[in-house]
Amino acid sequence: MGSYLARRLALLLKELPPAEKAVAELILADVGKSVSLSISELARLARTSKTTVLRLCQRLGFSSFKDFRLALARESSYSLESLNLCITEEDDIPTLVAKVRQLHTEAINTALSSVDPKVLEQVAKLLLKARYIRLFASGGAAVTALDAHHKLIRMGLPSYLSLDQREQKMLAGLSEPNDVVWGFSFSGASISILEALKIARATGATIVSLTNNRNSPIARISHYSLFGVTNYLSHFTGTIEFRISQLSIVDSLFLTMIKIGLPEVYSPLQKTQEIIEADLYRRNKHNSNPEEGGDHG
Structure with a gap:
């Protein structure tokens, strides 16, 4: 799969979705053959419609x-050295x-090519008008939540991150009803986050989630769901794709907001x-001019 x-x-x-997955599996089973097929032939072999292929x-x-077939043919027409992504x-x-x-490149490309712009816009508007925004996270997803919390603060929005x-359950x-509770999880199945979101939903708050599993319990309980990539390819680095893809979604949401x-x-x-700039300036001045005084202990 070079x-x-x-x-x-x-x-x-x-x-x-199942119909698109059938098309993808057919392409992956024989890339060389797929580039010679018309859209009608590919749809027929996958037992679906041309609309699904498109x-x-x-x-x-x-x-x-x-355009897709030309790009696939161009890539398969020469031998790429296969990069084994297992460390x-x-x-x-x-x-x-x-x-x-x-x-990083593949995770970001996959996440952003799959994002629904309408959902991104809806979540952006929701966060901008919320009375209060509570962010709940645990484990590796806390990195993404902290980044989102920082960005919300930058826009002057009432945000609080709980780990x-x-x-989380008390908050x-x-x-x-006019609050937003935003849950972060890689698996989308974290019991503690799920329980907190259920409590928040019962109060009438709007639930937003960012996970890497479209069919997860957290995604199903949410009013609005955003997703990073589902698969991770590296064994030693673990969830690197999960994390970087979620961060790319947060960045896209921040710019939309x-x-x-x-x-x-x-x-x-x-x-x-x-x-931020004043703080960096003082630090640089402090470090580069020790003779100006201050505590250098």
Whole structure:
């Protein structure tokens, strides 16, 4: 599976609806044969419709089946050195760096090609008008939640991040109908997060989730769901694709919120940026001019 498109398709496989998955599996079973098929032939072999085939192509970023087939044919027409994404003890440092770059690139491409712009816009509007935003996370997903919390603060929004299970449930129970409770999880099946979201939903709060599992309990209980990639390919690095793909979704949401929220969010963004820059300036001045005084102990 040296083809970049084929690897993207494989990474996306578990996220696809059944009809699109049948098309993807057919392509992956024989990439060489697939590039010689028409859209009608591919649809017939996959026992689905031409519309489904086109929908899969658009999910991968192509406007037509013809464009997708040409790109697939171009990649398969020459021999790419297959990059084994499993980290091994024999890998030297340049190889490790190359594999991390490939993992990041494929995870981001897959996540952003699958994101629903309408859902992204709906969540952005919801967060901008919320009375209060509570973020719940645990484990590795806490990194994504902290990044989201920081971005919400930058826009002057009332945000609070909780990583404690009991505190999450207490805050969930204190939520109100015009609040947003946002759950973060890689698996989408974290029992503590799920229980807190159920409590918050019972109060009338709106539930948003960011997970890597479209069919997870957390996604099903949410009013709005965002998703990173489903699969991870590296064994030693673990959830690197989960994390980087979620961060790419948060970045996309942040920019969407800025676009929708201007000019109101401009002032808090400017003020917080000035604070960040002033803090960095003082540190640099402090470190580079020790003779100016201060505690250097």
